[in-house]
Amino acid sequence: MKVGDVPAVPEWLAGHLREDGIEELYPPQAAAVERGVTEGESLVASIPTASGKTLIAELAMLASVARGGTALYIVPLRALASEKQREFEQFEAYGLTVGVSTGNYESDGDWLATCDIVVATSEKVDSLVRNGAGWLDDLACVVADEVHLVDDAHRGPTLEVTLAKLRQLNPSLQTVALSATIGNAAEIADWLDAELVDSDWRPIDLRTGVHYGQALHFDDGDTRELAVRSSERPTAAIARETLDEGGSTLVFVNSRRNAEAAAKRLAGVTGEALTPDEEERLETVAEEIREVSDTETSDDLAACVERGAAFHHAGLARDHRSLVEGAFRDRLIKLVSATPTLAAGVNTPSRRVVVRDWRRYDGTVGGMAPLSVLEVHQMFGRAGRPGLDPYGEALLLANSHDELDELFERYVWADPEAVRSKLAAEPALRTHVLATVASGFAGSREGVLEFLDRTLYAAQTTEPGRLEHVTDNVIDYLVVNDFLERTGDDLTATSLGHTVSRLYLDPMSAAEIVDGLRGASAPTAMGLYHLVCRTPDMYELYLRSGDREEYTMLAYERESEFLGAMPSEFEDGRFEEWLSALKTARMLEDWASEVDEERIAERYGVGPGDVRGKVDTAEWLLGAAERLAGELDMGVAPAVREARVRVQHGVKEELMDLAGVRGVGRKRARRLFDAGVETRADLRAAEKPVVLAALRGRRRTAETVLENAGREDVSMEGVTPDPDAAPAESSPAPAEREGTGEDQSSLGDF
DNA sequence: ATGGTCAGTTTTTAGACAGCATGTC
């Protein structure tokens, strides 16, 4: 089908696509159009990555917008939200507006309502529904990206329930669900009353195979020799061969440590094949990586990048990740070894993909569990960059002839699993039943069940009564904990229940927090950190060998600070979990005591990304706790607020005022304080030379800071730093270079 | 005393959404 033949889309679209070199639709896209996506028909597209899913979504959304409606694009990750935003902004030239809404970044609320296309995470959409965002009622088209994630036990139910709610709000809503190739796409289409496009078509060839011994065995029966030098690992041989052909390699492994170790080892391979120009540009990237954070992880990563390799996992800071992704896309980094983060995240295709580890540790089964076919195929799907590589190759590694056969059987020739709803689990229902009642979708047990009947779970279940049973348990729990009120057959949310639903808290977290705060009169920061850390919304740090003793001691030492009873040391599982929460809480305490990032990372054996992640979650939960304390008039709200602000800025109590000034973080606040400028008010009255010295002589920074503190005369013109007030540090601030302009020297501050 | 190698033993194990109101070095 030619781009000009697509019905019901804006007139400019065909021309726009031709400008991008698109004359003809890919077969799955053409099929989608034939099924009526541009004419408002709902559709499930189960097709491989990189086979043009985004354009299908765009066709549907643009056609909807052309008819005067609004379109919503739901993504599973925040990083994908910004990626899609950038992609859709190409249409702003034609007068469309694009907005984003995620937990950490949101377009202005009023503006969002006027947008033609909104990109949001599934949790954010759920939250918008709970908070009654009016514009959702006028939605014409919703696109659910990566819809196979409804299979995810933790986050799948949210997507499932959200789609059901949107469709109930607006029965004529067009639903476009994009999925990886899955075993039961027809069933999903059935659930969504949608047409189906189910195809394996890819724009560039993907060869999959298994490496064993000195050969690569491909799915089409082809075999090719691969010389593995003695004492060389297969992955290294594959990477070397790919490099010789001018391609890049993406290696998937099953742990962070493996990712780092493999990158270090394979940097030996990539390091040999760099041009001087590449070396220079890599050096720049490495430098940027070191600037992101002063930790071992950061140094290790930079050392790998200098030699053309990198590792990628969730312990990396956000900026680390995007630097690696960017340099890999630019073909500067030749090899990335990654945990599954990269398979699910932003688009990072590579000539070759090696799935080195096909088993992963899984505590729930007590050992290594094989990856699902779906996951492995998703990783395979990263092979081959359309328009850049002649083909893509994806390989598994076998250590024996039997394993060779098994891998073919299990992954290469296997069809992906069916996607199954995970809604009927108590933790999932706890939060969704409360939200369903609180936001008025149901007003009784029957109403709740009626609503749940619209979900995929109901469409799939073969176990009659199970959902009903779990729902009853959950309703009882919610009533007992005062989130719901039952009068006769009617269910209504209490004011507490409404608050919890709007705060997006797991009711169990809320119950734990309320419980802990009730018994407290003057909680310490540690007590509060521990309280939020043992909540199901916080993912705790892992206890390592020796930690049990260490934290048991700490527990007794600071026994008086903890809110609520400490479980008995002999009550096994509970105590361990309580200690994990303590470890996490102490990390937060360190952070809020101005311990530097490097030291924290080392002390707790985590990466900079983990520190930021925990801090963010704690900030959110403490904010929620503050609201709950206020709601219940508990008088501890100021203490909670203090704990929250300290975590937010990573400062001790005395710096809270200063760190609240825009442009002043934990480091600047500390330097100002030590120079005698102790409060925001001091900042307005302080001697300029003192302020300037505390801010390491950066004039522009000093002016901005003073302005943000509300000072009138901010000019630092002609002011010289007071040498007596200069921070006494081991490495003195770099003096402003002679001859360079003011502006240039302040660049380093941002 | 120091350092390197090697084999056997112990340890460890993926990911990342959300409130609210504005900003780090």
Add this chain to the structure above:
DNA sequence: CTAAAAACTGACCAT
């Protein structure tokens, strides 16, 4: 009930 690689430990040997 299930694994595998890295990190650690200690013996042994050469300097």
